[in-house]
Amino acid sequence: MLLAVEGLKMYYGVSNETVKAVDGVSFSLGEAESLGIVGESGCGKSSLAMALLKILPSNARIVDGRILLEGVDIVSLPEERLRRGIRWKKISMVFQGSMSALNPVIKVGEQIAEAIIIHENGVTKKEALERAANLLEIVGLDRSTLKRYPFELSGGQRQRAVIAMALALNPKVLIADEPTTALDVIVQAQILKLLRELKERLRLSIVFISHDVSVISEVSDRVAIMYAGKFVESGNAEAVFLKPSHPYTQALISAVPSIKEPRKTFKYIVGQPPSLINPPPGCRFHPRCPYVMDVCRSEEPPIIEVEKGHFAACHLLGG
Ligand SMILES: Nc1ncnc2c1ncn2[C@@H]1O[C@H](COP(=O)(O)OP(=O)(O)O)[C@@H](O)[C@H]1O
Ligand SMILES: [Mg+2]
Incomplete structure (x- = not known):
């Protein structure tokens, strides 16, 4: 089990x-x-x-x-x-209300990449951003979302971004x-x-x-x-x-x-x-x-x- x-x-x-x-x-x-x-x-x-x-x-x-x-x-x-x-x-989690916990003034890609860099040793920023782009695609968002700010996204898109972040470390x-x-x-x-x-x-x-x-x-x-x-x-x-x-x-x-x-x-x-x-x-x-x-x-x-x-x-x- x-x-x-x-x-x-x-x-x-x-x-x-x-x-x-x-x-x-x-x-x-x-x-x-x-x-x-x-x-x-x-x-x-x-x-x-x-x-x-x-x-x-x-x-x-x-x-x-x-x-x-x-x-x-x-x-x-x-x-x-x-x-x-x-x-x-x-084991990872999407917290209750986490959609609104994304930092509104940091680009989505940066936030996901940051989560990867903090928790995994030896990952470069470039690699982390590439992985973030793949994660965004996995949750049904366009790669261009990488460069967008959370406040530019709809509620559904924000929730997808939060799910991508929760999946960042597989x-x-x-x-x-x-x-x-x-x-x-x-x-x-x-x-x-x-x-x-x-x-x-x-x-x-x-x-x-x-x-x-x-x-x-x-x-x-x-x-x-x-x-x-x-x-x-x-x-x-x-x-x-x-x-x-x-x-x-x-x-x-x-x-x-x-x-x-x-x-x-x-x-x-x-x-x-x-x-x-x-x-x-x-x-x-x-x-x-x-x-x-x-x-x-x-x-x-x-x-x-x-x-x-x-x-x-x-x-x-x-x-
Ligand atoms: N930090 C806390 N300190 C004390 N009681 C809490 C705290 N967080 C939640 N509770 C209490 O624990 C119980 C369960 O809450 P919670 O797990 O949030 O329920 P649910 O997610 O099912 O709505 C509730 O009675 C709530 O008031
Ligand atoms: Mg609850």
Whole structure:
């Protein structure tokens, strides 16, 4: 397995309290495979993404679990080794909102070349610019984009440039955190198409993160549904979307009238996502669940394999 995450926990300290943003997440990802992670805002998706690259805010720490990349545990690896051989080189990321993080007054080519020169020894400026031009072509931009400033580009072009930058050191795994959220629907579809193409062409493995089920369904071989710091359901995209087993997944999907025709109407799931400082005991979804039983209030549901490779954590499923 290219990437295997086991029981990952990442918490933030806020004054005397602990925000359990990622609280025991496990998944694996093969070569040229895409995993879509979907869940409401605040459920811990970006925290998980940052934990996977160990790019943590100063008040965050990984408190448990392993992140095995080609069998090597990143969690216990010294920062120096991560920087030298792994971060950006094997596993890379398009940060949420990074489209607007490009420096507006530095040419696109310079910014990509800079990323290459900083992280790879002995690359000349000329070589780095040549590689930047190739990367721009790979993401569907003209080579002339090299000499343009980010403010001259459209939103979609800027997002392509950011993706090119994330691919600059030939990573095997790309984490894309809400890469289409700021874009209109048509441009969004083009970026999703690009990501599908990159997966095939570069045999890239992609962890695609979004709060939008319809977007996730467009790009994912497999999906994981995240709720309050945990995965409540995961499996083949088709299996999960056609036969959602967890009441939260069912609610998320019913909020999209048709997976193919996104965002016509939106039915809200009743209630608010829970606090990650004091999450509800038992099943974290129980205060909002239409099928809540006594056991749900006290016991955490076990993860059940509802059919081969399709897992859900819900007391309704027995086990
Ligand atoms: N730097 C931080 N310090 C403390 N809490 C944070 C920090 N960043 C995010 N959080 C909290 O962690 C939880 C998960 O946030 P996040 O990972 O951004 O969720 P998502 O990406 O799913 O919207 C939220 O409750 C959020 O308020
Ligand atoms: Mg986020």
